[in-house]
Amino acid sequence: MKILQISDTHNLHQHLINLPVADVIVHCGDFTEQGTETEVLDFLNWFIDLPYREKIFITGNHDLCLWDAESIEDLPDNMHFLQDCGCRIDGINFWGLSYNHDENLIPDNVDVLVTHEPPIKILDESNNIHWGNVSLKNRVLQIKPHYHLFGHAHESHGIIQEAGIVFANGAMLDDQYNIYQSLNMIEYQ
Secondary structure: OEEEEEEOOOOOHHHOOOOOOOOEEEEOOOOOOOOOHHHHHHHHHHHHHOOOOEEEEOOOOOOHHHOOOOOOOOOOOOEEEOOOEEEEEOOEEEEEOOOOOOHHHOOOOOOEEEOOOOEOOOOOEEOOEEOOEHHHHHHHHHHOOOEEEEOOOHHHOEEEEEOOEEEEEOEOEOOOOOEOOOOEEEEOO
């Protein structure tokens, strides 16, 4: 399964053109800037129109109007809003933790964990500050998903492997809101 990861598009999603072919696209939050309903609807319409078989998204710290939402009505069947819940696609367990929620909600049997925050000191540095979460890192190392996809730290875009886990920061913008030219493509094996 090919997974395209994006994050932190901050209302610039319309500028992402010629996205590569994948089976699943995952947005790790901060698709809005001010968190308004208008911004959310613009993103959802764009995301719905993308030609991916399955689509997953979670909230980030900017997506304020969805922080307390448990679901979104009338989403297509292939679009998954993982707000402290999971879905299974082709036998792979995805789990999404909404921004600033308790990492103890993450179950043990996760294959692909999707969060907005990074774990502390793993692709979490931006503007000389570590934005990662200590207790999230502890939980991730405890449950050992195959992949942990996140964003938030704009200047740490990339993929690394540590402790047998592939960590990927899919932030699409640097701190000056310039779009990165590289994309995170994960080949789930």
